[in-house]
Amino acid sequence: MKKASPILIFCLLGSLVFTLATLTEAEFSKLRAAQAGQGAFTKLLGDGRRLFSGQAVAMADVYLHSGFYPSIFDSVEKKGEKAISNTDEADDHSQHKHDEHGNCMHEEDHSAHKHDADGKCVHGAGEEDHDEEHEKAMSFMGKPRDPLDALIRNFRVTQHSHLENGEEREVIPWLKLAIELNPQAVETYAVTSFWLRKNLKRVEDARGVLREGIRNNPKSFELLFAMGLIYEQDDKNDEKARNIWLAAKRFWEDQSVDAKEVSLDSYGKITVNLAHLETEAGNLKLAIQYYELTKLTSPQPDSIQKQIDSIKSRLSGVTAPTGELTP
Amino acid sequence: MNTVFAIAGVVIKELYRRKDFYVLFVLSALITIGAGSINFFKDLAMVRYVKDVCLLLIWLSTLAIAVMTTARQIPSEKENRTIFPLLAKPVSRVQFIVGKFLGCWLAVGLAVLVFYVFFIIVTAAKGGEFYFAAYAKTIVLHWLMLGIVIAMTLLGSVIFAAVSSNATICLVAILGILFVGEHLNKIAVRQPEPMKSITYTIYYLIPHLEMYDVRNLVVNNKQMPDLIACVKATLYAGAYMSLFLFSTWYVFRRQRLNV
Numbered sequence: 001m002k003k004a005s006p007i008l009i010f011c012l013l014g015s016l017v018f019t020l021a022t023l024t025e026a027e028f029s030k031l032r033a034a035q036a037g038q039g040a041f042t043k044l045l046g047d048g049r050r051l052f053s054g055q056a057v058a059m060a061d062v063y064l065h066s067g068f069y070p071s072i073f074d075s076v077e078k079k080g081e082k083a084i085s086n087t088d089e090a091d092d093h094s095q096h097k098h099d100e101h102g103n104c105m106h107e108e109d110h111s112a113h114k115h116d117a118d119g120k121c122v123h124g125a126g127e128e129d130h131d132e133e134h135e136k137a138m139s140f141m142g143k144p145r146d147p148l149d150a151l152i153r154n155f156r157v158t159q160h161s162h163l164e165n166g167e168e169r170e171v172i173p174w175l176k177l178a179i180e181l182n183p184q185a186v187e188t189y190a191v192t193s194f195w196l197r198k199n200l201k202r203v204e205d206a207r208g209v210l211r212e213g214i215r216n217n218p219k220s221f222e223l224l225f226a227m228g229l230i231y232e233q234d235d236k237n238d239e240k241a242r243n244i245w246l247a248a249k250r251f252w253e254d255q256s257v258d259a260k261e262v263s264l265d266s267y268g269k270i271t272v273n274l275a276h277l278e279t280e281a282g283n284l285k286l287a288i289q290y291y292e293l294t295k296l297t298s299p300q301p302d303s304i305q306k307q308i309d310s311i312k313s314r315l316s317g318v319t320a321p322t323g324e325l326t327p
Numbered sequence: 328m329n330t331v332f333a334i335a336g337v338v339i340k341e342l343y344r345r346k347d348f349y350v351l352f353v354l355s356a357l358i359t360i361g362a363g364s365i366n367f368f369k370d371l372a373m374v375r376y377v378k379d380v381c382l383l384l385i386w387l388s389t390l391a392i393a394v395m396t397t398a399r400q401i402p403s404e405k406e407n408r409t410i411f412p413l414l415a416k417p418v419s420r421v422q423f424i425v426g427k428f429l430g431c432w433l434a435v436g437l438a439v440l441v442f443y444v445f446f447i448i449v450t451a452a453k454g455g456e457f458y459f460a461a462y463a464k465t466i467v468l469h470w471l472m473l474g475i476v477i478a479m480t481l482l483g484s485v486i487f488a489a490v491s492s493n494a495t496i497c498l499v500a501i502l503g504i505l506f507v508g509e510h511l512n513k514i515a516v517r518q519p520e521p522m523k524s525i526t527y528t529i530y531y532l533i534p535h536l537e538m539y540d541v542r543n544l545v546v547n548n549k550q551m552p553d554l555i556a557c558v559k560a561t562l563y564a565g566a567y568m569s570l571f572l573f574s575t576w577y578v579f580r581r582q583r584l585n586v
Contacts, residue, residue: 154556
């Protein structure tokens with residue numbers, strides 16, 4: 001058999017490769033188009049990336065505590081809610097003033113806290129002081145158990161502190177990573193937007209994060225609520241805030257009964273803010289309706305009733321007595 | 328002592344002739360620069376995550392270099408039969424062991440220094456502050472930890488037959504200590520007897536390599552341990568290095584050198 005020339009073999013293989021490339025190009029371009037919007041992690045890890053999303057949020061929390069953080073070996077019962085998840089609901093108490101009677105003076109996000117019968121601010125879940133709870137949760141270290149433990153502690157962060165003075169920005173990369181790892185984790189968008197808006201004063205970036213979240217989770221009432229807060233508090237655009245909160249309310253109501261049960265708190269936040277907005281706008285009857293809805297979900301219906309009574313008395317032209325809650 | 332330094336010199340030359348260090352350094356540099364160049368909301372002042380990523384890569388790379396370099400020292404001398412002329416000269420087995428250890432430790436020390444210079448440059452480029460004393464302590468503590476690792480791997484190289492098995496077992500043990508070592512006392516108190524006593528004994532027996540891991544302090548700009556704590560850590564490392572080296576010599580002194 002005659003030996004084929006290496007040049008001829010090379011040309012044959014070259015033309016074979018070229019032909020195959022032209023044949024498969026159409027299929028590959030379709031595949032590339034389908035993956036165009038995907039980030040590096042999606043391409044690398046696929047859906048498995050979602051497993052690491054929580055880890056990225058935990059890293060953000062570690063940074064927020066300047067490295068002082070319980071490990072999985074520290075008492076599980078001492079682990080509290082992540083400080084990073086201090087969205088408006090938990091943290092807003094420090095951001096408004098109180099009068100000499102302890103009444104709430106700020107007129108912004110009334111979902112951020114609850115009020116007792118006298119109109120005094122009461123903290124969120126469990127009605128205990130959040131900071132105290134958090135301090136308790138972070139007192140996991142205790143005294144050294146043995147001399148070796150005492151020596152090792154010289155090389156560890158042993159004091160609980162939070163980032164401040166703009167250093168909170170350091171948590172953002174991890175939160176952004178968490179979003180990329182799991183675009184369906186609604187809370188991560190809300191938390192990222194909170195830190196950008198409240199602590200770093202980067203309202204437009206916060207808005208961008210929420211828009212991305214709403215794009216990925218179009219029926220998320222939590223994100224619509226957070227977006228409404230930006231319109232109300234930062235843009236002072238009550239009309240847009242109202243529309244967005246109404247959409248949020250609609251999406252909440254469209255859920256299944258089970259889903260509604262686990263998100264009652266969100267509904268309360270939406271309706272109480274709508275009620276407040278309508279009170280400000282002078283639509284007192286509508287405000288009462290929203291407060292009635294809030295009362296159904298509130299752990300403190302008496303304080304809501306007090307506000308309803310106050311509005312009713314305003315409607316009937318009776319002046320509210322001194323010290324009575326005004327929303 | 329000259330004999331020890333002569334053996335150590337050969338080991339150092341071997342490190343910079345081999346490709347391991349260069350590959351790991353380039354890989355670490357590329358990943359760090361890649362992470363550092365990501366733009367989060369046009370805010371260039373975010374530096375901690377870059378420090379974190381860079382320090383993690385430095386730790387992983389130097390651990391790999393230390394274990395791989397040390398694990399092949401004695402087996403390769405045996406395989407190439409260069410150990411016979413070496414020990415035929417007036418070189419005792421103690422000098423051989425100490426020379427190998429010192430060579431590996433100094434060579435890895437050089438690698439650590441290069442890695443940290445890169446780390447300092449990256450941190451400075453991202454606007455991070457430079458704390459000389461803090462970085463000096465970090466480097467020394469890291470180097471001390473690697474000293475224990477090298478001594479431990481050297482002991483493994485006279486116990487285990489193959490380089491791969493020694494390297495794998497040592498890396499598993501080291502990573503185990505780094506992740507769990509510090510928490511064994513917490514685990515122990517939750518166990519019933521006799522598991523409690525056994526766990527506590529292990530806690531006291533193992534070298535606590537994780538003690539030298541001060542990345543958290545560096546990343547979060549926290550105060551570094553004082554001089555007394557550093558001296559204690561040095562004595563602790565010295566004690567374990569001596570123990571492992573003595574054990575290595577004890578096993579090696581009557582070991583057959585034929586493969």
